[in-house]
Structure formats: structure tokens, C-alpha cells
Amino acid sequence: MKSRLLDQAGDHVKPVMRWGINHALPRAVLRVAARTGDLQGRMAIEATTNTDLTGLFEDIRSRGPVATTRIGHITTSHATVKDILTSDAFQAARLRPGNGLLGRLATWSATDQLHPAQPPSLLVSEPPEHTRYRKLVTRVFTARSVEQLRQRTQDIADELLDSLDPSEPVDLLDAYCGLLPVTVISEILGVPPEERATVLALGEAAAPSLDLGLSWKTFRTVESTLAAFDSWLSRHLDTLRANPGDNLLSKLIAAREDGVGLTERELKATAGLVLAAGFETTVNLLGNGIALLARHPDQLRTLHEQPELWSNTVEEVLRFDPPVLLTGRMCVRDTEIRGVTIRRGALVTTVLAGANRDPEIFDDPSVFDVSRANARDHVSFSAGRHYCLGASLAKMEGEIGLRAIFQRFPDLRLLPGAHRRSTRILRGFERLPVALG
Template sequence: MTSLADQHVKPAVRWGIGHALPRTVLRLAARRGDLQGRITVEASTGADLTGLFDEIRSRGPLAATRVGHTTTRHEVVKAILSDDAFVTARPRFGAGILGRLAAWSDTDVMHPVRPPSLLAVEPPAHTRYRKLVTRVFTAKAVERLRARTQQIADDLLDALDPASPVDLAEAYCGLLPVTVISEILGVPQEERATVLALGGGAAPSLDLGLSWRVFRSVETTLTTFDAWLSHHLDTVRRNPGDNLLSHLITAREDGEGLTERELKATAGLVLAAGFETTVNLLGNGISLLAGNPEQLETLRVQPDLWGNAVDEVLRHDPPVLLTGRLCARDTTVAGVPIRRGHLVTTVLAGANRDPSVFEHPGAFDVTRPNARDHVSFGAGRHYCLGAQLARMEGEIGLRTLFDRFPALRPLPGARRRPTRILRGFESLPAALGG
């Protein structure tokens, strides 16, 4: 039986330490002009952050903040993400009262930024987990999925009524990637709506400073997702097939397989990350292309540019705003000394607007020759496993939509997600016909 402490007290302590306290600190810092505080607060409003990116860049290769450093310089972002002196950041409270409270109130429920998630571990564990799933996301493996992805896109668009307004975020951007990743992981068709809802509900789990209401909703979603995943793993064990999850269950690397907890963390991350960021890519791409008809016309004249257009969408409006790293040992980056234990926030969206790399960085240009130089998939050992898959789905998803409905136009009511780290649309109304 769950105790009163487990039901009410521990969640309140987890929220207080992990969200309420950091939110208060960051809001106070933002009022004083601190760059880390400002980007955290302003990101939640959906505002254009270009001016803030430029301000951070003007403060040098690594701008000092109240909690560490931040950067929007392209070369510095790549250097930090590729340097083994920096590890994936997660809250550390030490041995004091906060540390003891954090340990007492901890939960066993899987979380995308806590071990043994691929996002939260370092070598050698990270190397072992990654090797077991890499083969599914190679360029050759993704190319084999191209025809099936095209069929899924066609089927989804066949179901739309050209004469009626539609919310593309709900009817297309979410369903295309969740169908693809569900087939990769052996999720039956009747459970895909559940997976989509759980993924959306868990999206704020990457953010810091959640309100109590959102925090409780996220914890409930993660608990439900954990239980669903346990059930799905049991089902796949009884009925294995030609899918990634069946292979992960039996896979061995140097004679060692994944433990149950490692298996759930890896499968859960692949499942959620396999569609959540692609949902944003598709929505952001639709918004950009519909809002820039001259770019859409360029693609109609030069359809071979669709692949490059996807990279330009990723550069101009990336699905992930930023990522943090913790300095594991005293080091120096771009001439700036960084002490062990300091947090460095690499602003991926800001690095994608670095004028030293991208000419006229604020312009959306599907012909941009170096669009692929963006850092939206990260860099180094944590470079996004699903980058090839996301590019392929983005290309097919966007091209097929605009080929099928050339007169598509956005309608009032588009609404950005309230999440800070994941950047996309939760509502994207459009008229499909003329």
C-alpha cells in the first residue's frame, strides 16, 4: 500500500527542490538581467529569442551567468558537446540538507534525463546502450523505411477532407512519426494513440521550473508510460517479431544484454524521442513554408532541394532549444577557464543563427548551401541517434503535404507549445483547399 508520504509529501519535496527552487532563482536572476535566467523565462513565452541569442554571443565565447556559462557561438557549442570534460547535466544536491531530502523523496519511475537513459549516461554505459540500437538508425536502414513512410503519409492525407479546416498538428504532424516509430518498436496500431498522448504529456519533463500542476501531470504521465512499457515488453517477449524491441530484448554486446531497467529506459527514450522532436520538425516546417510562399515556389521548381529545405527548417526553427552540460574536471574552452561542477548551457537555436557560419542567419532560405551545418541534432557522443530518420520523415512529410495541397494556407489560432526545451506547435490550423 502506498503511504501518505509517497502519495503527497515526497512529490511535494521533489517539486520544491527540482522545480520551485530553481524557478525562483532563475526568475530573480532574469529580473537582474542574467542571461541564463532570461533565456529560461523568455523561452516559455514563445517569443522570438533572436535578440537574446545575439546578446549572449556579444558577451564572448562563453557568457558568465549566475549558475555557470552559456553560449550561442557555433564553434563553442560543437566544442563543448564533443569534449569529454563535459557530461550530461542533471541536478546534484551534494550531502547537505537538500541532498538528503532529494535522496529521501526520490522515485523509481523512469525519467528521460535520469540514468539509465541514453540522455543521462556517459561511457562505458552509454557506448554499450548506443551500440545496441545504432543499427536500426543507419542511413541504409532508414532508406529501407522510406517507401513505408511515404505510404503512411499518403494514407494520412487521404483521410483529410480538403474542403474542411484541419489542425495539422493533431491530424498529421503527430500521427506520421508516431506511426513510423511504433512500427519500428512493434507497437500495435490500437495503442498508438495512447503512445502519442503519453509522449505529449511527458514533453515538459525536460524542462526546469515546472509549476506544481504541470509537474504532477508529468509525473502521472511518466508513471502511466512506465506501466504501459512494462506491459508492452511482456507482450513482445511472448510474441517476438522483426522489430527493434524484439532485437533489444535478445541483443548482447560482449556477451552482456540489457537489464530490465536499462531495456525500459532505452526503449522508452527511443519511442518518445523517435516522434516527439519529429512532430516539432513537421509543424515548424509547415509554418515556415506556408509563411514563405516564395520558398515553397522554389521547391516546386527545384524538388531536389527538399532534403536541404528540411535542414534549413532544422536550422531556422529547431525542435530543441538548448542542452546543458556539467563540467566534470577543470578545463578551458575558447580561452575561458571552466571549473569542475559548473553548468554550461549550449543554446542550439542560437548557434544556428551564428553569423560567422550562416550568412544572413535570420533569413529562411531553402537554397542555403550550408544549411546542414546546423547543430540541431547536437554533436559528439550524444549526437541524435535518429537524425537520419528525422530527416527522411521531414522530407517525405513536408513534400507530400504541399504536393497534395498546393493551396494550403495557415488559419488563425496557431499555438506554440508552452515547453521550453522542446519547441514546436501544439495547434496548427490550416485550410487545405483553394
């Protein structure tokens, strides 16, 4: 009886403890740091406020290739970001319990629930495990496979646009930007049409899971959503095992590297990440791109005259307003980057959006230019071993999705009420009302 009561008490206390250690405490530290002008603290807080971060990017850049802060290091230098992301002296940053009291409490309160920012997720795994996962996924997620999806993606975009009433205002996040990528990735992964709305809702609700410093309410929503997603994914994988099809997940279930496949936990972590990342970042790419082009009619005129620039336009959208703001790395051994010594255990924030505005790489970096010759030099999909597996799919969907809507509705204009997400890592719109014209 006493043991059962202790277990029940632990079930209530552990979530509070997880939130306190992983979110409440870091949020308090970041807020204090931001008030003192600390650059990493400012980035963490200002990124959630819908403010223009260009000035902050320049403040960081003015401190040299790597700015040292009370929290760690931060950089908006394009060259430095690439150095860090491709170096084996740095690994994907994730919360690791220490040996002190907080570490012991973190271990006690930890959950075995799958999380995109915890192993065996591809986002934070490192070699040799990461190498094995990536080989298996790459084998069934090739550029050729993506190219074969081009016509189907065009058909889906046309069907969605056919359903829109040009005489009525519409929120494109709900009616187009979300539905196009979730339909494509669902077909890739063998998700039946009747379950796609569930997948979209689960993905949207879990989007803040990559952030640090969540409120208690958001934290609880994320945990319950990840649990629901885990249950749904288990059922879906069981269905595919019983009835395998010509889809990525069926192939991933059967895939073997040197005779070894993925364990159930590895399979679910990989499949869940591919599913969520396969549409969440593309939703942002489409929304950000539509907003940018609607606000730059001169660039739309250029595209009307030179339609061959649509592919490059996607690269410029990714450079100018990327779907992912930043990524963190942990230094695993004392090293030197661009003349700056970084000690083992230090956290380094690589600001992808800031690197995309580096004037040493891009002329007039604050200008949106669909004909920019080196737009593809952005780092919006990261670099090195963690370069985004779905980059080619996202670019293809972005090109077709943006071209299709502006060719169908060339007079599209933004309406009041557009609102960006408050998430810190993923950057995009939550609402995007437009008049189609």
C-alpha cells in the same frame, strides 16, 4: 501502526519535496535572475513565452564565445557549442543531490520511477554505460534500416492526406504532424495500431519532463504520465518477449554486446526514450516546417522549380527553427574553452538554436533559405557522443512529410489560432490550424 502512518505521510510529502527542490526552487532562482538581466535566467523564462529569441541570442553572442552569468555559463557560438558537446570535460547535465540539507532531502524524496533526464536514459548516461547502450541500439537502428522505411513512410503520409477534407479547416498537429511520426515509430517498435493513440497521448503529456521549473500541476501530470508510460512499456515488452517480431524492440531485447544484454531497467529506459524521442522531435520538425513554408511562398516556388531541394529544405528548417532549443552540460574538471576558464561543477547552457544563427557560419542567418549551401552544418541534433540516434529517421520523415503535404495542397495557408508549446526544451507548435485550399 506508527510505521505505516509515517510511510503514508511520506508518500504524500515526497512528491511535494521533489517538486519543491527540482522545480519550485530553481524556477524562483531563474525568475529572480531574469529580472536582473542574467542571460541564463532570461533564456529559461523567455523560452516559455512564445517570443522571438533572436535578440536574446545576439545579446549572448555579444558577450563573447562563452558568457559567464550568476548561474553558470551560456553560449550561442557555433564553434563553442561543438567544442563543449564533443569534449570529455563536460557531461550531460542532470540533477545530482549534494551533501547538504537539500541534497539529503532530495535523496530521501527521490523516486525510482524511470525519467528521461535520469540514468540509465541515453540522454544523460556517460561512458562506459552510454557506449554500451548506444552500441546495442545502433546495431538495430542503422541508416540502411531507415532507408528501407522510406516507401512505407510515403504510404503513411499519403493515407493521412487522403483522409483530409480540403474544404474544411484542419489542425495539422492532430491530423498529420503527430500521426505520421507516431505511426512510423510504432511500426518500428512493434506497437499495434490500436495502441498508437495511447502512445501519442503519453508522449505529448510527458514532453515537459525535460524542463526545469515546472508548475505543481504540470509536475504531477508528468509524474503520473511517466508512471503510466512505464506500465504500458512493461506490458509491451512482455508481449514482444512472448511473440518476438521483425521490429526494433524485439531485436533490442535479444541484442548482446560481448554476451551481455540490457537489464530490464536499461531496456525500458532505452526503449522509452527511442519511442518518445522517435516522434516528439519529428512532430516539431513537421509543424515548424509547414509553418515556415506557408509563411515563405517564395521558398515554395523555389521548391516547385527545384524539387531536388526538399532534402536541403529539411536541413534549413532544422537550422532556422529547431525542435530542441538548448541542452545543458556540467563541467567535470577545470578546463578552458575559447579562452574562457570554466570550473569543475559549473553549468554550461549550449543554445543549439542560437548556434544555428551564428553569422560566422551562416550568411544572413535570420533569412530562411531552402537553397542554403551549408544548411546541414546546424547543430540541432547535438554533437559528439550524444548526437541524436534518430537523426536520419527524423530527416527522412521530415522530407517526405513536408514534400507530400505541399505537393498535395500547394495553396495551404495558415489560419489564426496557431499556438506554440510553452515547453522550454522542446520547441514546436501545440496547435496549427490551416486551410488546405
